[in-house]
Amino acid sequence: MDKIPILRMGQFLLVTIQVDLYDRLALNLESDLVQMVSKTDARGVLIDISAVSIVDSFMGRIIGNIASMSKIMDATTVVVGMQPAVAITLIELGLPLAGVHTALDVEKGMALLRTKILTDGEENEYSDESYDDSE
């Protein structure tokens, strides 16, 4: 059975999905990830889905679930690198993934996570480091 590797990077967990997700794989990822969050006490989770070209409503829900689970375990989840077609599909499916933070690429996602951790739970509307509202 394939497994999606979960890499540890300091305070963060890095998940890069390089294959098209099927349902069982996604469910495994979900349970592995929460286990890993609790084991490593991670503060942030970064999921790179730039290689995912097909999603369905189930996939969208899993991503939403992972984010909510990490959130209640006090780890911020950022989804990065979503393909335009995937974004359109999720919107058409009525899954705007409210509550999930997004970024264009891994670099921007990391910056976003860092600001999130630095502000430590303090809600910041324009959370990307470079986004910080100066007003």
Add this chain to the structure above:
Amino acid sequence: MKANISRLFHKKKKQVIDLWMNNQLQDVSLREDLISNDDLRAQSEELVEVLVNKLNDDNLSVVDSADFDDVYEVLGGISITRARQGFSPRETGVYIFSLKDALLQILQEEFKNDPVSLYESTMKVSRLIDSFGIVTFETFIKGREEVILRQTDEISEISTPVIRVWDGILALPIIGTLDSSRTQIVMENLLQEIVASGSSIAILDISGVPAVDSLVAQHLIKTVSATRLMGAECIISGIRPEIAQTVVHLGIDLSGIVTKSTLASALKYAFSMLMLEVRKKQVSSGNNSRVVNG
């Protein structure tokens, strides 16, 4: 008796053309300003030529026979050239139907003493020519439809440009009504450009959208949500007072979206999000404005 019709037309081809031309020249609605008599004659001869060649007694009563493909092709060509020359579809129709008069005149002379055959052949010939007339209309409409389709494509293509206004800031002015198919194009173009340029802010300017109803608003919300999923922020600008009124009256909730009244204020907001600042240069170093990283 029946066997004679096609042979008869073949034999009297010259006479058919002459009669037809005569009919046309007598017609008061003849447009000599659009086509010269010589051209008209050449056109008519071509049609009669291909018709009598293809006509035989078997296919005379089968108007959609494959034998007539060539005839329909010539007819289509005539219809299109005449449409380009400025003939109305009615004039082209009259032109084809005047051929019927010529053919019927011939039949009348031939079957003077045989009313039954005359009736039969007349019916067949008129059905055939009626079908030809319809083909000219169809070709005319098809030509028009092609033009309309091409223009629709062009409109949807030219009306959704994605502009890079600053490093990391995209602007997308929307002109005209937003329907589902256009929203799809707008969304795709915008998302693709976000990926290509790595921009983190997109400004959707709707000052060129004549009216915003609940459907258009839903499309806008979808676009904003999709942009957000990609990891970019989307600002809607160009909210005119009338639009604000309708949106609130319709009870549409835009509170989750950053909205600005003008593109300028949206750009200002985007600058502040990217921690950029626009400042006037000191007089000593020139009078242009410049942007410095804050």
